[in-house]
Amino acid sequence: MRSGLPIRRLALAAALAALCLLPSLALARSLAQRKIQALAQFESAEKMREELNGRPQSERTARDYGKVIAAYRRVYFITPNSSKADASIVTMAELLAEQGRAFEDTKASQESIKQYEFLIEQYPGSRHKTEALFTIGKIYQEDLGDDDAAKTAFEDFLQQHPRHRLSPAARQAIADIEHPAKPPGKKSAQPVIAKAEASSGGAQKGETADVKSQSEPASKPVAAPLVNGRRPLVTGIRHWSTPDYTRVAIDLEEEIPYEAGRIPSPDRIFFDLHGTKLAPELVGKSFDVEDGFLKRIRVAQYQPGMTRVVLEVAPVSEYSAFLLPNPYRLIVDIHGQQPAASASARERQPFPAEMPQPKTSAENSSSAAAMSSRSAAVIRNEVPTDAVRKNAAISSTTPSPVKPPGKTSAARSDAEEPKEAPAESKTAEVKATERPTTSPTFQAVTPREEHKPSRGKEKEREIEAIAREAKPSADGQRGLIRALGLKIGKIVVDAGHGGHDTGTIGPRGLMEKDLVLDVSLRLGKLLENRLGADVIYTRNDDTFIPLETRTAVANQSEADLFISVHANSSHDSGARGVETYYLNFTSSPEALEVAARENAVSDKSIHELQDLVKKIALKEKIEESREFATDVQRALHSGLSSRGNSMRDRGVKKAPFIVLIGANMPSVLAEISFVSNPKDEHKLQTPEYRQKIAESLYRGIGEYVRGLSGVKVASAGAAH
Known part of the structure; x- marks a missing residue:
């Protein structure tokens, strides 16, 4: 009996030790979970900031800034040990400084300085620490006009970092504070760039010496509009x-x-x-x-x-x-x-995409009713006319x-x-x-090599072969199209507009942004389940994504196809039909009008973009995008037409759409119907009709893929 006591005591001790370890293990798991949660919160805050940046300054409010700042603050509150905690504090400081300038809010500027000071104190090892101290001085100097506090901040910076790359700027700032310039008789609204006169030996006051040879005249002075009486x-x-x-x-x-x-x-x-x-x-x-x-x-x-x-x-x-x-x-x-060759042969890594559930018709209708009073101001804004564009x-x-x-003259x-x-x-x-x-x-600089994929004339299988459910591969991925024996990689589905940019609004309040999001999510699900594609959404909720970001997302993920989904509008309420665009210059006034509306720019800017498109568009990419647009348009028209309701085929068109500029893969923009048509708007509000549109778009994409005759879709866009 006694011989068993030591064993029982050891077992009891081990059990007690295990119990003692449980809290620490639970704490470690909890900390790891909080770090993951903080990273997710940081990504959410980044999206909110991008949406704020995409809104014109005149439409932003202090409350808008407050929401984004609060999102970054939550990263720190979730766990101060997050790898993104210091970056979140810096971003809060930047947003507060921006808010202070936008609304002439000295309290926001002062709060920005407090955030930088908090970063310096709490995160001494942060890579943002040194620049934060310098920025404090700049905010005091330029935003708050407090020269004494600015001088103290710059002196602290020089004492702590005498050899930093920003040290010369800090010394110059102190010199400007100690020896302020005399009040000007008249301020210049822009830098004056003048050719140095040989007889003067330097630039005159109010000029910057730009020493060039006589065959290379200096740039002419060009004004930039002032913002609140200062340079932009x-x-x-x-x-x-x-x-x-x-x-x-x-x-x-x-x-x-x-x-x-x-x-x-x-x-x-x-x-x-x-x-x-x-x-x-x-x-x-x-x-x-x-x-x-x-x-x-x-x-x-x-x-x-x-x-x-x-x-x-x-x-x-x-x-x-x-x-x-x-x-x-x-x-x-x-x-x-x-x-x-090396670009097309580059191995593409899987890019899994989450598939949120599409909104129901009721959800979209309630959203439309709640926001119907908001106008699409972005679409109507135009680029200010500038006389310099003539030259x-x-x-x-x-x-x-x-x-x-040349260097700035001392007498400036x-x-x-x-x-x-x-x-x-x-x-x-x-x-x-x-x-x-x-x-x-x-x-x-040097010509880009073109690589044109061969488009097969013989079609090996009927479109029904594509419609089969794609079985996962051994590792669980579905990047292989078993129905065709082809790998198509990734497809980017871009739902137009979003957030504050409602797009066009129908007579009964249907907003384009809600319609195209629902259709895009339905299309993405079809591409995943039937085609086995990795689908990437530029947005999967009611968020505004800038046009330049949408194309960049497609390029960065090395996508193989890009389709942007939009709905059309016309002053003629009887206008109806479907049309599909690809990137190219055009002489069609109607196509340019559509591009101007979707680009949210003026007609003058559209004509300038035309010239850019002429320069950058590769012949092979235009041809592949045209083929892609043709297949999508044919399927869209046939899928939405019926015996008693003939949908007008408005055809394949070309236009300088910003969302297609720079895309490194075949890319199209589909106008799926006219929201401005009352009868079509009624149908577009039903889940059944939206699903019908998604099915039609899917068949068009499938038809294009089927015609590639064994060539990876990626090869069309990777040759650059």
């Missing part, structure tokens, strides 16, 4: 990248003239934004991307009144840029020199190298800011623009 700010940089392509969006407060160019060996693409100033939170910022093609983004106040953004990239094939309004941003697309031409030739702008006008750390060294530049412009630009 560059407020943000966003980017998406693949191994041989990158898209960058530069967020602006106003339409501004810009210059574009390239510095070779190694390749750097730069953009000089005239008449602009960096937002305090962006001063001296650099973004180390290192995701393949795009290496790094640098931004600085290159000259007083001129911001320079530099993109360090792999060897460049071509690049283009165009301005978008409401709100303004400069969109940059850069293609690399990766050979077509702004797109250049596809390579001009002679020119020298970069009071309207100019001190020069800060330059974004680029004085190396030979190859300009894509002859002068500052607001028009699209394009520059070909």
Whole structure:
């Protein structure tokens, strides 16, 4: 009996030890769960911020900012140990600073400083800490006008980081505070760029020396509209990248003239934004991307009144840029020199897509009723007319190298800011623009190789073969189309509009954004279940996604097909029918009107985009997109027609749709019906008719895939 006591005691001790460990194990599991929850919350907050950025500044409210700030604050409250906690605090500070400027709210600006101070105190190891201290000084100096507090912040920065890359800017800021400029007689609304006079030995007061040869005259002064009596700010940089392509969006407060160019060996693409100033939170910022093609983004106040953004990239094939309004941003697309063969042979990784349940008709109807009073203001806004567009031409030739702008003269006008750390060294530049412009630009560096897939004339199977349920492969993935023996990879389904952008609204209140979302989700489910495709949704709820983001999502995920779903509108309530578009320039006024409405830009901007499309569109991509559009249009028309109700076939058309610009795969935009037609609007509100539209779109996609004759769909878009 006694011999069993030690064993029982050991067992009891082990049990007690296990009980003691249970709380720590539970705590570890709880902490891990909270970190996962915090990451999900951060992603949700990022979506909310993108939606806020996509709304014109005039339509934003302090409450809108508050909702997004609260979303980032929840990341910290879920767990301060999250890998995104410090980034969330920085973003809160940036949003508060932006809110302070937008509404002249000093309390918001002061709260922004508190957030930066909290970051410095609570996260001493954060990579954002050093720049946060510098930004505090800039907010005091530029947003609050508190020179004493600004000087103290800059002095603290120099004491802690005397050799930091922002130290020269901090010293210059202190010098400006200690020796303020005299009150100006008259402020200039934009930087004055003048050719240096040989007899003067330098620039005159109020000028910036731009020393060039006589054969290369200096750029003419170009005004940028003021915002609240000051220069418009560059407020943000966003980017998406693949191994041989990158898209960058530069967020602006106003339409501004810009210059574009390239510095070779190694390749750097730069953009000089005239008449602009960096937002305090962006001063001296650099973004180390290192995701393949795009290496790094640098931004600085290159000259007083001129911001320079530099993109360090792999060897460049071509690049283009165009301005978008409401709100303004400069969109940059850069293609690399990766050979077509290696691009098409690149192994594609699975991209699982979650499939939310489609909204019911009742849900859509209630949503429409709740929001019917809201107008689609974005669609009606137009780009302000600028006289410089008369002389702004797109250049596809390579001009002679020119020298970069010269250094700022010590005798500068009071309207100019001190020069800060330059974004680029004085190396030979190859300009894509002859002068500052607001028009699209394009520059070909080396020709892109084209790879045209063969489209089979013989059809091996009937369309019913595609309609079979695709069986999962051994690893559970459904990327293999067993019915055809083809791999189609990924398909991006883009539901147009969303969030504050309602799209067109029918006579009874049906909103385009709700209709196309429901149809897109139904279409995606068919593509997943029947075709075995990996479906990627640009949006799966009532969220606004900027046009440039939609295309970038498709490219970044290396999708094989892109279809954007929209509904049409006309002043003629009797107009009806379906039509499908692909990207190309056109002379059709009707097609241009549709593109202007869906792009939410003016007719003048549409004609400028026409010129850009002529430059960037590859012949093989146009042909494949036209084939894709033809199959979708044929299926859409036949699927919605019946004996007693003949749907008008409005045909396949071409137009410069922004959502299709830059897509690296066959891409189309389908107008599924006219919401403005009362009879069609009634049918479009029923789940049965929406399912019928989705089935028709699915058959069109299936027909296109079936005609590829064993060639991967990806090969059509990967050759760039």
